[in-house]
Amino acid sequence: MYSAVDMEEKIIAVESEAGFRVLFEYATLGILVTNANGRIELANPGATKLFGYDTAELTGQLIEILIPEGLRHRHVQHRDKYFDKPKARPMGLGMELFAKKKDGTIFPVEISLGHYQLGGEQLAVAFITDISARKESEQKLRKSNEELENRVRERTLELTEALEHQKEINELKSRFVSFASHEFRTPLSTILSSIALVDRYIDLNNEEKRKKHIERIKSSVKTLTFILNDFLSLDKLEQGKIEAEKETFDLELFVRDVLEEMDGLLKEGQKIVFHYDGIRKITKDKEILRNVLLNLLSNAVKYSTEDKLITLNAIVAADMAIIEVIDQGIGVPEDEHKFLFNKFFRAKNAINFQGTGLGLNIVKRYMELMNGTIDFESQLNEGTKVTIKFPLIEHKKSTILLIEDNAEISENTAELLEISGFKVRVAFNGTEGLSMIEKEHPDIILCDIQMPETNGIEVLAVLKKKKSTSSIPFIFLTASVEKKEILEGLKMGADEYLCKPFEFNVLIEVIERCLKNK
Amino acid sequence: MMKTVLVIDDNLEVRENTAELLELEGFNVLTATNGLDGFEQTKINLPDVVLCDVMMPELDGMGYLNLVKKDSTTSKIPLIFFSAGSAPMEVKSMQHDYSFLRKPFTDVALLAAITHCLHI
Numbered sequence: 001m002y003s004a005v006d007m008e009e010k011i012i013a014v015e016s017e018a019g020f021r022v023l024f025e026y027a028t029l030g031i032l033v034t035n036a037n038g039r040i041e042l043a044n045p046g047a048t049k050l051f052g053y054d055t056a057e058l059t060g061q062l063i064e065i066l067i068p069e070g071l072r073h074r075h076v077q078h079r080d081k082y083f084d085k086p087k088a089r090p091m092g093l094g095m096e097l098f099a100k101k102k103d104g105t106i107f108p109v110e111i112s113l114g115h116y117q118l119g120g121e122q123l124a125v126a127f128i129t130d131i132s133a134r135k136e137s138e139q140k141l142r143k144s145n146e147e148l149e150n151r152v153r154e155r156t157l158e159l160t161e162a163l164e165h166q167k168e169i170n171e172l173k174s175r176f177v178s179f180a181s182h183e184f185r186t187p188l189s190t191i192l193s194s195i196a197l198v199d200r201y202i203d204l205n206n207e208e209k210r211k212k213h214i215e216r217i218k219s220s221v222k223t224l225t226f227i228l229n230d231f232l233s234l235d236k237l238e239q240g241k242i243e244a245e246k247e248t249f250d251l252e253l254f255v256r257d258v259l260e261e262m263d264g265l266l267k268e269g270q271k272i273v274f275h276y277d278g279i280r281k282i283t284k285d286k287e288i289l290r291n292v293l294l295n296l297l298s299n300a301v302k303y304s305t306e307d308k309l310i311t312l313n314a315i316v317a318a319d320m321a322i323i324e325v326i327d328q329g330i331g332v333p334e335d336e337h338k339f340l341f342n343k344f345f346r347a348k349n350a351i352n353f354q355g356t357g358l359g360l361n362i363v364k365r366y367m368e369l370m371n372g373t374i375d376f377e378s379q380l381n382e383g384t385k386v387t388i389k390f391p392l393i394e395h396k397k398s399t400i401l402l403i404e405d406n407a408e409i410s411e412n413t414a415e416l417l418e419i420s421g422f423k424v425r426v427a428f429n430g431t432e433g434l435s436m437i438e439k440e441h442p443d444i445i446l447c448d449i450q451m452p453e454t455n456g457i458e459v460l461a462v463l464k465k466k467k468s469t470s471s472i473p474f475i476f477l478t479a480s481v482e483k484k485e486i487l488e489g490l491k492m493g494a495d496e497y498l499c500k501p502f503e504f505n506v507l508i509e510v511i512e513r514c515l516k517n518k
Numbered sequence: 519m520m521k522t523v524l525v526i527d528d529n530l531e532v533r534e535n536t537a538e539l540l541e542l543e544g545f546n547v548l549t550a551t552n553g554l555d556g557f558e559q560t561k562i563n564l565p566d567v568v569l570c571d572v573m574m575p576e577l578d579g580m581g582y583l584n585l586v587k588k589d590s591t592t593s594k595i596p597l598i599f600f601s602a603g604s605a606p607m608e609v610k611s612m613q614h615d616y617s618f619l620r621k622p623f624t625d626v627a628l629l630a631a632i633t634h635c636l637h638i
Contacts (some may be wrong), residue, residue, distance in 0.1 A: 185602030
């Protein structure tokens with residue numbers, strides 16, 4: 001703590017010549033004294049260091065040499081005005097001030113002004129602080145604030161989306177529950193009343209009626225199982241949990257089994273006519289196909305009246321199966337065709353039929369899992385024909401390793417290859433490429449010749465030496481000037497080469513040719 | 519005298535089973551598969567009580583109710599609605615003092631509702 005007396009003594013000391021000199025010499029801020037014409041009379045070491053001039057270089061110069069060119073003119077005016085009415089104040093209040101070093105560097109400063117008279121001459125004193133560091137940290141702070149704000153915004157958006165998604169799922173679940181309870185009640189009614197009747201027919205000793213009701217109980221349980229399966233399928237599909245599991249089986253026998261399952265669900269006088277044409281052994285996911293067929297057939301049964309005919313056609317070629325389910329039912333109003341595959345959608349003429357509005361949505365998603373398609377034609381009160389098609393031969397996705405140091409070429413090529421159904425891995429130089437080949441055993445390699453580190457020729461040489469990699473098809477991508485390298489590469493066993501720029505369909509042709517010869 | 523019950527339901531099993539149960543209990547039973555068919559039978563046969571489903575093609579339970587109530591020959595017939603889940607119809611039934619049976623119902627509940635309507 002200083003006492004008031006101490007303070008006064010210090011002020012007196014400052015006022016002395018020696019005290020002033022110490023302040024002037026050792027202050028780290030720049031101090032400049034100018035006369036009324038703007039000429040520099042004195043510059044302290046702080047100022048010479050700040051601006052990069054010697055004392056001699058500054059003395060006698062116009063103060064404006066320390067100001068960026070564009071601002072000089074204005075400064076002259078300000079300076080003249082200041083000497084009209086000099087007072088101590090910060091300069092350019094609220095404005096950003098800039099100064100210029102000898103080497104031309106422009107930097108932000110803070111300046112305060114003072115004045116005194118010496119031998120009748122008006123002098124101005126400027127105290128100059130370099131605030132580059134402060135500005136920089138302010139800038140950094142602002143930037144990090146902005147980044148933070150952006151992150152908060154992004155996160156908020158993500159959270160809002162997640163919340164929306166959660167809401168959607170909740171809505172779906174509650175619709176599930178109300179549909180499920182409704183759908184379950186009708187078959188449960190039948191089961192309950194049939195059981196009551198079986199009881200009574202035991203007493204009445206009516207064997208035939210008893211059998212009928214036991215059958216009825218069985219088929220109602222079947223209906224319940226169907227509905228339950230639909231709900232479970234949808235739940236699994238929603239969660240992406242279903243994957244096609246393939247096995248080889250006789251499609252005709254399989255469809256006959258499905259038709260047997262439909263027994264007991266047909267209305268009185270309804271009949272399903274089944275035509276099968278083509279090869280019988282196929283490899284597909286049985287469970288998915290069974291679900292699809294049961295769904296389509298039970299729709300046909302449900303939406304057509306008693307005594308109507310339902311047709312099931314299967315046409316199976318080596319590479320494609322086509323199955324049609326044709327009914328003579330109530331049909332779908334034309335303006336509602338486009339909604340038919342939506343979840344929970346019920347056509348307006350179907351509202352009073354039992355149903356969840358899930359079946360066709362599930363079928364469509366199952367068909368996607370089978371890489372197949374579903375189409376329908378329908379005429380109101382005439383009937384509906386649903387056609388499903390699915391491939392029987394599936395191309396295994398070939399993996400292509402692209403070794404290319406130019407990021408643009410590699411990104412574009414990779415994207416186009418992916419769209420064409422290939423799995424693409426990318427390496428940015430030969431060394432990286434070699435280690436990826438070792439790990440991932442690609443089906444084919446596309447390799448640039450000119451690359452830093454290990455070039456394409458060297459990559460090929462390494463591959464050809466090893467048994468495990470020597471037979472992987474190898475295609476060079478080259479700039480046409482590298483003729484010597486192309487020849488060398490082909491001699492070493494490269495399968496093909498493509499000169500950049502190449503057309504994309506040519507690339508695909510070459511790749512497919514290589515894969516075929518493999 | 520044998521009482522006549524009309525059962526209106528589009529679902530074959532529910533319709534037949536309900537009819538059978540009631541026949542075994544000594545009722546004369548008529549059946550219809552939708553509201554329109556049901557209304558015609560109601561007008562011609564004037565049953566003592568009607569059991570009517572809510573969700574049906576052609577004309578649903580609500581539509582049937584409107585027709586029956588507008589016609590003075592049928593408006594006094596006791597009605598029992600049964601449904602697998604129609605809250606609005608349940609509310610309406612309660613407001614108008616109709617019986618309402620929620621599916622699935624037991625034979626005991628069915629007979630109790632009919633007995634109640636017939637004041638036997």
